[in-house]
Every structure is written in structure tokens, then in C-alpha cells.
Amino acid sequence: MTSTSPHAAPDAPPWPHCRYGATADNVDVGCRGRLVEPHTACLAHLGDADRSGYLAGLHPGADLDHRGTPISEELLSGLLRAVMEPESARVRLGHALFGLAKFYGNADFGGVEIEGNADFTKVEIGGDVDFTRAVIGGNAVFVEADIRGDAQFSSADIRGYAQFDGARIGGHAQFARAAIGGYAWFARAEIGKDAQFPRARIGSDTWLASASIGGHVQFGGSILGGDAAFRGATIAGDAQFVGAAFEGDATFRTATIGGHADFGGVTFGGDARFGGATIAGDTTFRRVVFEHIATVGPLVCTGALDLTEAVFATAVTIEAAAGTVCCRRTRWASTAALRLRHATVDLSDAVLEYPVSISAQAKRFTEDGREIPELGLTDPRVRAASLRGVDAAHLVLTDVDLTDCLFAGTVHLDQLRLDGLYVFATTPTGFRRRGVVPVRWTPRRTLAEEHHWRATRPARAGGWNPAPGGEVPLEPAALAPVYRQLRKAFEDGKHEPGAADFYYGEMEMRRHAHDIPRSERALLTAYWALSGYGLRASRALGWLLGSMAATVLVMLLWGLPKDDPKPGKPIALTGRSVTLTINRPEPVNPDQPYRERLSTKRFEKSLRVVINSVVFRASGQDLTTAGTYTEMTSRLVEPALLGFAVLAVRGRVKR
Known part of the structure; x- marks a missing residue:
């Protein structure tokens, strides 16, 4: 060693960078705390000549x-x-x-x-x-x-x-x-x-x-041969796994991802566990094949949970609180249960080979006994956005809001099963204006597609929701079969009031369809105006009361004769029979002033005629020619209006 080495000073303090306090007295111990050759004790503290000698002694x-x-x-x-x-x-x-x-x-x-x-x-x-x-x-x-x-x-x-x-x-x-x-x-x-x-x-x-x-995580295209564990990991940015292959199990339980999580095209060879995971952005599982996964979630995704074209080969339970859940062209090859919160679900063209249920979760999801925070999610309702292209025979919806759901194009819609508290779109409430005419719509369940069509009409009243961007409103001829199938689904489920609303919608679409003959449309218009297709009791009763009032007025003014016929005097005979022929005079039309015809006595007689006409009975009252024809007309019209009112009430209370 040269004189420049710290080893030359017997009483020198420990070397400043030596972790084990090596000095000249224990040079053979060195910085590593074990016996080594003196020249390798601490390379940084060797003299130039010793260091050069050490380096010269190295070889590949x-x-x-x-x-x-x-x-x-x-x-x-x-x-x-x-x-x-x-x-x-x-x-x-x-x-x-x-x-x-x-x-x-x-x-x-x-x-x-x-x-x-x-x-x-x-x-x-x-x-x-x-x-x-x-x-x-x-x-x-x-x-x-x-x-x-x-x-x-x-x-x-x-x-x-x-x-x-x-x-x-x-x-x-x-x-x-x-x-x-x-x-x-x-x-x-x-x-x-x-x-x-x-x-x-x-x-x-x-x-x-x-x-x-602190940033993003990227495993795109990677091959992970064993198990992959991200449990409890905190990722401030995005997590990108596009095209990765997990040959073992993948665990993301209680992980926190501050951005998006993209699992598009991932292959899960084992199970994938996302219980308690929290994702601030979107979560994408596009074209993912789930071969062995039994449970996805519960996870919280503030953005969208995208399952587009994903394949679930085995029975699966999906639990998620997400802003939207997109299941376009998703395929379920076995049974599945989707328990959701806050989500708007799009099932367009999804393939359901076995029963699939979608239900709203009332309580927050828990993991390990603790509630999972739902940051940024406030409305726990679950909404359906579209069922187009879905075979509804395998679908069960529970507590799902169907206000904006698109039903046109659904297969076997008449076999759709709805449970719990479900909500459809309704007609606009309150009085609206159609031009200068005030309009009040009777509340009923409607399709979102009817809203879209009515919002395009030039003379429409306000309150109808227009179609979202890129969506072409359907014509009434295309909506009538949708209403018909939903009506049958409700009838099969013994929900007559709901079926009545969809029958009304079906008749409305037929009345406005251009492929229906004008004569039939005119008949439907009359049916609608008189009784709301036999479903509006108030309308039928209104027409009935109006018809009765008009009949009473006609009877008062022209229907009752001027004078009542005089009764004959009784004849008493003892031990003999007598035959009498009495010529009853024809009723005389009233000719007194109109004010005198509006008497209480004439009103009572007119009312008796009208009431008997409502129940399809003859009054037995002597009437003028005008009164006779009026009574005949009222005996046809007023019982029919009463029947419409009874039919409407029956439709609302029938089990």
C-alpha cells in the first residue's frame, strides 16, 4: 500500500464510507465485515498503485x-x-x-x-x-x-x-x-x-x-407464467395490460388505480380476483376470455366498466359499482348474475345462452368486512340503456330503471322478466301547449323510442325527450310490435295495469302509422277520442255525462210532448163483460216558449228517460218523434260509453 492509503495511520478514525467501520487495525476485515485479501478491503480507499494492481488482476x-x-x-x-x-x-x-x-x-x-x-x-x-x-x-x-x-x-x-x-x-x-x-x-x-x-x-x-x-403501470403484451399479485397496490396513473397473458391466477384485491385500467384482449388462464379494487377511471375488458373465473369484483369503477365482446365460459357473478357497464356483444356461455350499483347498462347484441340476471344492489359492497368507498358515485340506481339484439327469454331484470332503455330489436321481448321496482319512461306531466291549444297527457308507461319520435313532430307538445346523438328515431310502425310484445310479457306476469299502458302505446302507434288504412285510422281515432282505447275511464265518463246532458236538453226542448195524455174514467160493471176501444192521441210537439219547456217536471221526466237509456231500457214515456229517435240513439251510445268506463276501471284493478 502507498502512503496515501488511510491504512498507514494506526490511529486513524473509521473510513467515512465504510459501513462496518474498518480501520488500519482491522484491514483484513474490510468494509464487508469478513476476512478478505487486504487489497480488496475497500476499493475506494486503495492507493492508485494498489487499485491499478487490483484492476489488472481481474479478467473476463x-x-x-x-x-x-x-x-x-x-x-x-x-x-x-x-x-x-x-x-x-x-x-x-x-x-x-x-x-x-x-x-x-x-x-x-x-x-x-x-x-x-x-x-x-x-x-x-x-x-x-x-x-x-x-x-x-x-x-x-x-x-x-x-x-x-x-x-x-x-x-x-x-x-x-x-x-x-x-x-x-x-x-x-x-x-x-x-x-x-x-x-x-x-x-x-x-x-x-x-x-x-x-x-x-x-x-x-x-x-x-x-x-x-407514482405513475402508470404497463404490462401490454406480457406473458406472466405464474400467479400475478397486485393486492393492495397503489397505482397513481393508468394500469395497462392489453394483450397480456396471465397463465396463473391474477389478484387485484384492494388495489387502488388512480387512472384507467385496460385489460383488453387479456387471457386469464386461472382465476382473476378484483375484490375491493378501486379504479378512478374506466376499466376495460374488451375481448377478454374468462375461462375459469367465478367472480369479478366487487370492484368500484368511477368511469365505465367495458365488457364489450368479452366471453364468460363458466358461471360468473359480477359485482361492480360503476358509472356505466357496457356489455355490447358480450357472450355468456353459462349462467351469470350482475349485481350493480350506480351503473347504466348497455346490453346491445349480447349473447345469452343461459339465464342472466341484472339487479340493483341496495347496500354498498364490502370486502373483508369493510365497505368499499364509492368515490365520485352518488346515485345508486341501476339503469338499462339498451336491450337491442338480446334474447330476452334468458334475461331477468330486478330493480332496474328502464326510462331510457331501447327495446326495439329485442328478441323474445314478450318473455322478458321484470322483478322488483322497475321504472319506465312516462308521458309529460302537467299542461302543455300544442300550438295555442293546451294539452294534458294522461300518465302512462311509454318507451324511450316513443319519446324520441314524438320529439321530432312539428306540432308536438313539449316535454318529450329527444333521441341522443347519433340515434335515429323509429317510426310508429316499428314501435307498435314492441309495445305488443311488452304487453304480452306483462299479461303473462299478471300485471294488468302495466299491460294496459303498453296496449295504449300499441294503439297509439297504430293510429299514427302510415301503413294503416285511413278508414282504420279514423276508427282508431274515434276509439281514442271517446275512451282512450277503452283505458281512460275519466274520458269515457266525461263523454257519458256530456251525452246524458245533451239527451236531457233535447228531451226538455223537443222530446217530451206538449201535454200528457188524459187518463180515462174507470167503468164499473157487474156480471157483464164490456170491450172498450180507446184511441190514444199522438203526442203533440211542444210549441210553448223555450223558457217554459225548462220546467222541473219536464226535467224529471227527461232524466228518467236518460237513465233508462244508459242501462239499455225503454223509459215507457210518451215522446215526440224527435224524442223517440233521441232515446233510440242514447240507448245505443250511452251504454257503450258506460261499458268503456267499466272496462277502463277493470283494466286498472284486474289481478
Whole structure:
């Protein structure tokens, strides 16, 4: 050793960077706390001549054992040059042991071939660590490592396992196209920015349980050979797994994702557990094949839960609180139960091979006995947006709001089953204006499609909801069969009031359809005006009372004769029979002033005629010719109006 070495001073204090307090008195102990050759005790504290001699003694394939050593970028470059093969300029070494070492600046091992293990346990790296295209024949261990910059392992080939438990990485963790033969453990790791594993291949388990990631997580196109655990992980940005393959189980229980979670095209070879997961953005499972999954959730997704073109091969229960749930062209090859909160569900063209139920969950979902917070979600109702293209014979909806649901194009709609508290769209309430004419719609259940069509009519009254953007309103001829099938579904379910509303809607669409002959439309219009298709008791009773009032007035003015016929005097005979023929005079039309005809006596007689006419009976009253024809007309019209009113009441109270 030269005189510049700290070993030359017998009473020198411990070396400032030695973790084990090595001094000149225990030089053979060195910074690693074990017996080593004197010249390897602490490379940073060797003199220039000793250091040069040490580096000259290295060769390609040699071990680098500098645990607990402070290493500058210049010193690291010298070490790697010392183990470089002259012919190929390839850096090749045996074991790389740098546990507890401290790197001042970057630690660049890019392209290095390490035949043994790379041990960086509890290492401190002031800048980036770079293993791009490096080959590690053994394990890469960075347990509790402190890396101030990025951890770059793109295209690295790690034949053993990669262990980063408790590691702290201030920048990005980049493992793009990396190959890890064993497991990759990042349990409790802290990554300040993104954790990127696109197209990586991991032979065994991938463990990010309880990890904290300040940016995005990307596993797009990766192959994860064992189980993947993200339980309790906190991801500040997006989690992207597009095209990844999970060959084992995937666990995201109680994970928190601050952005979107994209699992589009993912293959789950085992189970996937999302219980208690919270996702601030959208969650996408487009074209995902769930082969063995029995439960998805309960999870909370503030945005949209997208199951478009997903395939569920086995029976599954989906529990989710989400803004929207999109199941377009989703296929259920077995039974399924969707228990939802806050969601608007779109089932357009979904394939239901077995019974599928969609129900609103009244209480918040729980995981491990604790409620899952529903951040940003306020209205717990579940709404259906579309059932177009769905075979409703296998569908059960419970406590679902159908106000904006599109039904046209649903297959077997007459077999749809509705349970619990369900809500349809209704007609506008209160008085509206159609031009200058005030209009009041009678409340009834309607289809959202009828709202869309009526909102396009030029002379419409207000209050009808227009079609959403991109949606073409359907014509009445296309809506009449939809109402007819829903009516049958309600009749089969013994819900007569609901069936009556859909019968009304069916008749309304027929009345406005252009393919119906005018004569039939005129008949339907009369039927609508008189009694609301036999469903509006108030309208029929109004016409009945009006008809009775008109009949009474006609009887008062023209129907009752001027004078009542005089009764004959009785004849008493004893022991003889007498035949009398009496010529009853014809009733005389009244000719007195109209005011005199409106007497109480004439009103009582007129009322008796009208009441008898309502119950289809003759009054037996002497009437003028006008009165006779009026009575005949009222005996036809008024019982029919009374029948319409009774029919309407019966439709509302029938079981």
C-alpha cells in the first residue's frame, strides 16, 4: 500500500464510507465485515498503485465483490473494462456482488453478461441503474435498494428471479421486453414514476403486492407464467395490460388505480380476483376470455366498466359499482348474475345462452368486512340503456330503471322478466301547449323510442325527450310490435295495469302509422277520442255525462210532448163483460216558449228517460218523434260509453 492509503495511520478514525467501520487495525476485515485479501478491503480507499494492481488482476468472468463499497462512475467503468473480453468487447463477469454499496451517480451495466448472481441488496444509487440488454445467468436481487433515478432493464435476460422487495426507485422502472426466468417480486416496492413491463416474459410469479407506483403501470403484451399479485397496490396513473397473458391466477384485491385500467384482449388462464379494487377511471375488458373465473369484483369503477365482446365460459357473478357497464356483444356461455350499483347498462347484441340476471344492489359492497368507498358515485340506481339484439327469454331484470332503455330489436321481448321496482319512461306531466291549444297527457308507461319520435313532430307538445346523438328515431310502425310484445310479457306476469299502458302505446302507434288504412285510422281515432282505447275511464265518463246532458236538453226542448195524455174514467160493471176501444192521441210537439219547456217536471221526466237509456231500457214515456229517435240513439251510445268506463276501471284493478 502507498502512503496515501488511510491504512498507514494506526490511529486513524473509521473510513467515512465504510459501513462496518474498518480501520488500519482491522484491514483484513474490510468494509464487508469478513476476512478478505487486504487489497480488496475497500476499493475506494486503495492507493492508485494498489487499485491499478487490483484492476489488472481481474479478467473476463471474474467475480466482482464490492459489497459496502462506495463506487463512482469512473471506478465502475474501470471495473467493467477490467472484465471485458478484448476480442468481442463484451463485458463478462461471474458474480456481481454489490450489496450495501453506494454508487455516486449512475450505475451503468448495459449489455453486461453476468454468469452468476447480481446482488444489489440495500444498494444506494444516486442516479440511474441501467441493465439494458444485460444477461444475468443467476438472480437479480435489489431487495430494499434505493435508486434515485430510473431502473432500466429493457431487453434484459435474467435467467433466475428478479427480486425488488421493498426497493425504492425514484424514477421509472423499465422492463420492456425483459425476460425473467423465475419470479419477479416487487412487494412493497416504491416506484416514483412509471413501472413498464411491455412484452416482458416472466416465467413464474409476478408480485407487486402493496407496491406504490407514482405513475402508470404497463404490462401490454406480457406473458406472466405464474400467479400475478397486485393486492393492495397503489397505482397513481393508468394500469395497462392489453394483450397480456396471465397463465396463473391474477389478484387485484384492494388495489387502488388512480387512472384507467385496460385489460383488453387479456387471457386469464386461472382465476382473476378484483375484490375491493378501486379504479378512478374506466376499466376495460374488451375481448377478454374468462375461462375459469367465478367472480369479478366487487370492484368500484368511477368511469365505465367495458365488457364489450368479452366471453364468460363458466358461471360468473359480477359485482361492480360503476358509472356505466357496457356489455355490447358480450357472450355468456353459462349462467351469470350482475349485481350493480350506480351503473347504466348497455346490453346491445349480447349473447345469452343461459339465464342472466341484472339487479340493483341496495347496500354498498364490502370486502373483508369493510365497505368499499364509492368515490365520485352518488346515485345508486341501476339503469338499462339498451336491450337491442338480446334474447330476452334468458334475461331477468330486478330493480332496474328502464326510462331510457331501447327495446326495439329485442328478441323474445314478450318473455322478458321484470322483478322488483322497475321504472319506465312516462308521458309529460302537467299542461302543455300544442300550438295555442293546451294539452294534458294522461300518465302512462311509454318507451324511450316513443319519446324520441314524438320529439321530432312539428306540432308536438313539449316535454318529450329527444333521441341522443347519433340515434335515429323509429317510426310508429316499428314501435307498435314492441309495445305488443311488452304487453304480452306483462299479461303473462299478471300485471294488468302495466299491460294496459303498453296496449295504449300499441294503439297509439297504430293510429299514427302510415301503413294503416285511413278508414282504420279514423276508427282508431274515434276509439281514442271517446275512451282512450277503452283505458281512460275519466274520458269515457266525461263523454257519458256530456251525452246524458245533451239527451236531457233535447228531451226538455223537443222530446217530451206538449201535454200528457188524459187518463180515462174507470167503468164499473157487474156480471157483464164490456170491450172498450180507446184511441190514444199522438203526442203533440211542444210549441210553448223555450223558457217554459225548462220546467222541473219536464226535467224529471227527461232524466228518467236518460237513465233508462244508459242501462239499455225503454223509459215507457210518451215522446215526440224527435224524442223517440233521441232515446233510440242514447240507448245505443250511452251504454257503450258506460261499458268503456267499466272496462277502463277493470283494466286498472284486474289481478
